[in-house]
Amino acid sequence: MSTTTATQAIDGSISLSNRLRQPERMQSDALQIAHELKDRAQGLVDALEGPTDTNRDLAILEAQANVRSSARELERLTIQPSDFLFQLSVSQQLGCTFWNHEISHQNGYDIRDLNIYNWMMYMAKETAPTVAHFVKASERWPGSEDKTETAYSLSRGTDLSFFDHINASSERANEFGTFDWASLGTAVVVDVGGGGGDASVSLAEKFADLTFVVQDLPSAIETARDLARLLPKNVAERIQFQEHDFFEPQPVVKEHAVYLLRMILHDWPDHDCVKILQQLSASMQNGSRIIIMDMVLPRPGSTSLEYEAVLRQKDLVMRQNFNAKEREREEWEVLVAKVGMGIAHVATPQGSQHSVLEVFKI
Numbered sequence: 001m002s003t004t005t006a007t008q009a010i011d012g013s014i015s016l017s018n019r020l021r022q023p024e025r026m027q028s029d030a031l032q033i034a035h036e037l038k039d040r041a042q043g044l045v046d047a048l049e050g051p052t053d054t055n056r057d058l059a060i061l062e063a064q065a066n067v068r069s070s071a072r073e074l075e076r077l078t079i080q081p082s083d084f085l086f087q088l089s090v091s092q093q094l095g096c097t098f099w100n101h102e103i104s105h106q107n108g109y110d111i112r113d114l115n116i117y118n119w120m121m122y123m124a125k126e127t128a129p130t131v132a133h134f135v136k137a138s139e140r141w142p143g144s145e146d147k148t149e150t151a152y153s154l155s156r157g158t159d160l161s162f163f164d165h166i167n168a169s170s171e172r173a174n175e176f177g178t179f180d181w182a183s184l185g186t187a188v189v190v191d192v193g194g195g196g197g198d199a200s201v202s203l204a205e206k207f208a209d210l211t212f213v214v215q216d217l218p219s220a221i222e223t224a225r226d227l228a229r230l231l232p233k234n235v236a237e238r239i240q241f242q243e244h245d246f247f248e249p250q251p252v253v254k255e256h257a258v259y260l261l262r263m264i265l266h267d268w269p270d271h272d273c274v275k276i277l278q279q280l281s282a283s284m285q286n287g288s289r290i291i292i293m294d295m296v297l298p299r300p301g302s303t304s305l306e307y308e309a310v311l312r313q314k315d316l317v318m319r320q321n322f323n324a325k326e327r328e329r330e331e332w333e334v335l336v337a338k339v340g341m342g343i344a345h346v347a348t349p350q351g352s353q354h355s356v357l358e359v360f361k362i
């Protein structure tokens with residue numbers, strides 16, 4: 001193995017171990033040994049990169065033996081689901097070069113790939129607890145075909161079915177809960193660039209006094225209207241669909257109207273956002289406001305590396321697709337100030353990547 005390969009492997013494992021060094025995993029033996037393994041692997045790299053003298057070969061042999069010993073210890077452990085990823089990441093990056101580890105060779109995943117990493121985190125956090133409760137659930141409800149008597153519901157301590165539980169705790173439900181929609185009374189919510197109207201439908205189901213106008217380009221509105229035929233009457237009768245280009249003057253002009261921009265502005269560079277906001281500003285009346293639901297990027301280093309990487313990856317996707325971007329709080333402030341507006345409130349619901357920004361005309 002070249003020293004470059006070794007160094008890359010170590011670098012990779014160091015950044016991964018930082019990403020995975022969450023408090024809930026600190027207690028396990030596996031983690032301790034994995035850290036020891038990492039240190040010992042670093043020792044091997046040092047030995048390999050060390051000065052070429054008579055002690056070098058001995059140092060390499062000794063370091064290699066240390067690595068093997070930690071690796072064997074790690075392999076002997078029964079590893080908890082949350083530790084599995086850590087072991088896998090270490091063995092992926094170190095193991096395949098130092099020893100033949102079954103998992104790394106069989107699966108061939110590169111855990112440095114964020115998608116693979118996210119998938120594995122999902123498996124460990126979401127799927128593993130369900131799997132772990134399968135036997136108990138089978139014992140408690142032998143042969144049950146009831147949607148609420150599952151390993152999933154047992155593992156989450158809920159009486160709800162999978163989908164009801166997901167919906168009750170979903171990011172969207174959470175996200176919408178951040179703003180006091182009920183306080184608007186009988187206002188109209190204009191869902192600007194509302195797509196299929198999903199956001200309006202979710203809100204209409206919860207807030208019976210609100211009415212909605214979902215605006216989008218003609219083809220999107222056509223599809224949305226088709227889908228709306230499936231909605232229950234008490235929801236459908238409060239949602240209108242309207243073809244509207246948000247670069248054109250806003251047709252809904254009403255006191256207390258709320259203009260919802262959900263996942264819109266991140267698709268556009270600043271100069272286009274200014275045009276979109278100017279059209280809304282021109283139509284805003286007494287008590288009107290804009291609710292922006294979009295990402296507010298954390299300042300570099302202010303959150304975990306892993307979380308920041310996920311968000312910044314989305315920032316790159318915006319750049320790659322639209323020459324647009326995700327914005328930090330200061331960037332949002334500068335943007336809305338360009339159209340004479342200010343941000344009254346920013347809230348980031350727990351578990352959501354989106355924030356809710358309440359924007360008023362100054």
Ligand SMILES: C[S@@+](CC[C@H](N)C(=O)[O-])C[C@H]1O[C@@H](n2cnc3c(N)ncnc32)[C@H](O)[C@@H]1O
Nearest residue numbers: 193194195199216217220244245246247262263
């Ligand atoms: C990322 S989607 C967001 C949809 C919706 N707001 C949501 O939260 O699910 C962006 C939406 O903007 C719409 N859009 C793009 N350009 C538009 C324009 N010039 N006028 C109105 N809508 C537009 C797209 O059709 C699409 O539905």
